[in-house]
Amino acid sequence: MAAEVVLGIDIGGTFTKIGLVDRGGSIHYEDEISTRAYGTIEAFIRALHAHLMQSLEEIETSFTLLGIGVGAPNGNYYEGTIEHAPNLAWKGKIEFVKLMEDQFHLPVLVTNDANAAALGEMLFGDARGLKNFVMITLGTGLGSGLVVNGEIVYGHDGFAGELGHVLVYDHGRQCGCGKRGCLEAYVSATGIKRTVYELLAEENMDSDFRKISFSELNPRVITTLAEKGDPIASLAFERTGYLLGRALADTVAHISPSRIFIFGGLAKAGKWIIEPAKRSMEDHLMAIYRDKIDIVPSALLEKNIAVLGAAALIWKRLDDKFSG
């Protein structure tokens, strides 16, 4: 019998990753195509289809494809659209699900990458069995997926869960979204870089960071220097964790999750970011919430959570159908 699988697609600004994922979360086939090479959404979808068909012919195993789940920047679950995604060449409001279904003749669902990551954790990671949790993705920006009563929070318009844009400081750092003082301007790969250079301006101490340009720096370097005892690196993590924990205390006051997962390049810094975040969150929590909530790295930190999460969109829908 052919193995039942779902096609998970993670659309990023540069590459689009795809994988065939079974209900247990095993990835049977993985590949990627360029996102940037296709100037129109129609050309991209045709290329995706051709690529997949070719690959399926080359694989010996036979699969039954049940549907296609897609994680994309500004993907809207309700509308089936990708709307004004700043990193994609396809402008405006794209009728993505309709175009995909016309090409593939399979059910297609789309959401944003952070919601997909939350679903991946729920179906295949350490959030199995949890009804109320939060996924924070610390990439170039800060994304989030909120789960309440076992369901992703999409909000009335499909755009809920933008914790990267809660306010940290009035008149604070300029954010890519057009506002100032947003959390992701402080807590993200870019945010912690900005904090390193803020500290180089404020403090006099020696630091290897004084030899590295802003453009060269990344979170991996900051973690390496923190491990070597660089004082600017540990101060940068301390400040970043403080603000993350402070913001998460407000999130707890909203939805009281039992656990908070973090994922992404900056999450790989592990204790350097998690310990100050946890300390600051506890300091900012009301008494009724204290000592109940863990901040932990995603169980899928080293796996392709974006593809798994995209596939989980379809698996979740099928689970709900059979259980309801």
Add this chain to the structure above:
Amino acid sequence: MAAEVVLGIDIGGTFTKIGLVDRGGSIHYEDEISTRAYGTIEAFIRALHAHLMQSLEEIETSFTLLGIGVGAPNGNYYEGTIEHAPNLAWKGKIEFVKLMEDQFHLPVLVTNDANAAALGEMLFGDARGLKNFVMITLGTGLGSGLVVNGEIVYGHDGFAGELGHVLVYDHGRQCGCGKRGCLEAYVSATGIKRTVYELLAEENMDSDFRKISFSELNPRVITTLAEKGDPIASLAFERTGYLLGRALADTVAHISPSRIFIFGGLAKAGKWIIEPAKRSMEDHLMAIYRDKIDIVPSALLEKNIAVLGAAALIWKRLDDKFSG
């Protein structure tokens, strides 16, 4: 045929209000007993029962009582408890639902007063048909009930929705919860009073507030003076609305509600609080959320929303049972 009703109970620090509420939201009988007169929870429940039995005998109409819904400070829906409520004489963790069911032999549900208000709006007010909305209660403190996917957000522990305790300013005003800088220390009946006196300290302008002591002042007086053109009164509303709107923008980034209702003494100030709040919320929202979300007074502002909401707990449960 006897009319089917639910007993709604709103437990406040001083009085406990009760009412018999039908599915349409009509209150068939209303009364109150003292909360403070009973030093133990057992004595309070016995008195409540005796009072209700007596009243039911005196009313001509015959009722079928389907259940009892209760709104109480720190009421926990999952546990059926009232836990460490600061304004009540009964200390510790009270097994409230169990004690009530033993006395009344009817299904009993409890939640906090703000969640009850949200349910009241959902079943009997202007939130009918809305799946994602927020209820803010502006009394002595600031309470909130969040609704996501048509359900109250209780969180993993039953304590979700404490928007009164999100952070407004680091090292800000002392809050009753033991923290500093919480929203309710700025936005509530007490919060706006504190702002009036802050303004009397900061500004030199003449104002009728200079003749009123802190203890005498209440939101009604502030509204009256604002209507008379007192500059301190309008500044106080401006500042209070600014912070409410700023905080609500963060709430929108979490759950993207379609509407925000406000209720309570301060909500009666109407445009004085709503206009600056709406302006500030829009200023602080990401572009994708702008011009979509109303801030409006509760439709039940002049009615007994607390009793209606408490009764709605049971009616909602019955609705879900018959529809699921």
